[in-house]
Amino acid sequence: MGTELLTIGAFAKASQLSPKALRLYDELGLLPPARVDPVTGYRRYAPEQVERARLVAWLRRLGMPLVHIRHVCSLDAGAAAGEIRAFWARAEADTAARRDLAAFLIDHLTRRDPAMSPTAPALSLRYAAASDTGLVRESNQDTAYASSGLLAVADGFGAGGAPASAAAVASLRRLETDGVPADGLLNVLADAVEEAGRAVHDAVGGTGSGPREAAGTTLTAMLWTGSQLGLVHVGDSRVYLLRDGELFQITHDHTVVQSMVDEGRITPEEAASHPQRSLLVRALGPGADATAEMRLQDARPGDRYLLCSDGLSTVVPSDGLRRVLAAPGEPGQAVRELVALANGSGGPDNVSCVVADVVPGV
Numbered sequence: 001m002g003t004e005l006l007t008i009g010a011f012a013k014a015s016q017l018s019p020k021a022l023r024l025y026d027e028l029g030l031l032p033p034a035r036v037d038p039v040t041g042y043r044r045y046a047p048e049q050v051e052r053a054r055l056v057a058w059l060r061r062l063g064m065p066l067v068h069i070r071h072v073c074s075l076d077a078g079a080a081a082g083e084i085r086a087f088w089a090r091a092e093a094d095t096a097a098r099r100d101l102a103a104f105l106i107d108h109l110t111r112r113d114p115a116m117s118p119t120a121p122a123l124s125l126r127y128a129a130a131s132d133t134g135l136v137r138e139s140n141q142d143t144a145y146a147s148s149g150l151l152a153v154a155d156g157f158g159a160g161g162a163p164a165s166a167a168a169v170a171s172l173r174r175l176e177t178d179g180v181p182a183d184g185l186l187n188v189l190a191d192a193v194e195e196a197g198r199a200v201h202d203a204v205g206g207t208g209s210g211p212r213e214a215a216g217t218t219l220t221a222m223l224w225t226g227s228q229l230g231l232v233h234v235g236d237s238r239v240y241l242l243r244d245g246e247l248f249q250i251t252h253d254h255t256v257v258q259s260m261v262d263e264g265r266i267t268p269e270e271a272a273s274h275p276q277r278s279l280l281v282r283a284l285g286p287g288a289d290a291t292a293e294m295r296l297q298d299a300r301p302g303d304r305y306l307l308c309s310d311g312l313s314t315v316v317p318s319d320g321l322r323r324v325l326a327a328p329g330e331p332g333q334a335v336r337e338l339v340a341l342a343n344g345s346g347g348p349d350n351v352s353c354v355v356a357d358v359v360p361g362v
């Protein structure tokens with residue numbers, strides 16, 4: 001009474017939603033009309049509902065699912081803004097992951113392996129690995145491994161964490177004897193992670209019944225083809241690349257805290273000291289999401305790679321890593337210094353690192 005209600009046609013025009021969409025949104029409880037005529041069933045809308053309807057239309061254009069829109073519409077403006085920011089951050093992260101996969105496939109399907117070209121200089125890896133219990137933990141559940149064809153770090157957790165990390169790395173070592181073909185590398189990597197997952201499952205007795213502490217491992221590894229490095233990554237161990245004096249972190253942590261950073265809910269500074277920063281969203285182990293990140297790195301002479309468990313990256317800031325890695329010296333010296341840095345910062349966790357240099361020659 002008093003307010004002039006709009007017909008569904010007039011309201012559709014004002015809100016830029018179709019009458020069909022309006023009927024759907026009514027049924028979903030997203031945008032109920034101000035009044036429904038009990039006899040004719042005609043919907044009538046109040047003019048002040050236009051604003052909400054326009055917001056629904058904008059969020060549809062953004063690609064937000066209807067249940068999510070209903071949630072956003074129930075919030076005050078500040079909280080709604082936060083939800084939209086988080087939604088968009090996830091959309092961008094998904095797009096970035098798909099872009100990486102697309103780049104991988106394009107690269108894969110269009111390029112011949114440079115090592116097959118007679119003019120390509122022969123390259124090889126010079127490498128070292130170290131793993132240390134640290135100063136607080138009673139045992140070492142990390143596994144670090146390096147050879148001329150494989151670099152790997154795995155960080156086991158829970159009861160059976162040590163056998164889990166060892167099993168994950170051992171299952172990749174099978175590829176050393178098979179040799180890694182440059183074409184078909186994507187399939188080789190995908191199969192290898194799946195097999196590593198099964199090996200971890202067996203190692204922690206994932207088929208046993210009864211409640212048990214979650215157990216499993218991270219796995220971050222690089223396979224050498226002679227000209228490229230194929231990377232597989234699950235969890236919060238990391239790969240850094242030192243190229244032309246600059247240090248790049250080339251993996252993304254699969255942790256709850258990193259997701260919160262991606263969604264703009266906390267800052268990277270807050271993440272560094274967050275009490276739950278080691279909580280993983282992906283891992284190898286029973287019940288875990290084992291989706292691996294994969295990518296292909298072209299090897300350049302002079303490149304230096306660092307693979308490390310969180311026992312290093314949590315306590316040594318990237319400045320400190322860069323300083324050690326950029327100093328002249330063999331990989332063996334670098335891994336010893338990195339372990340010493342972690343222990344010099346209290347050594348709160350097991351610490352593992354692998355350092356590999358791309359060098360001319362075979």
Ligand code: MN
Nearest residue numbers: 155310311349
């Ligand atoms: Mn750790």
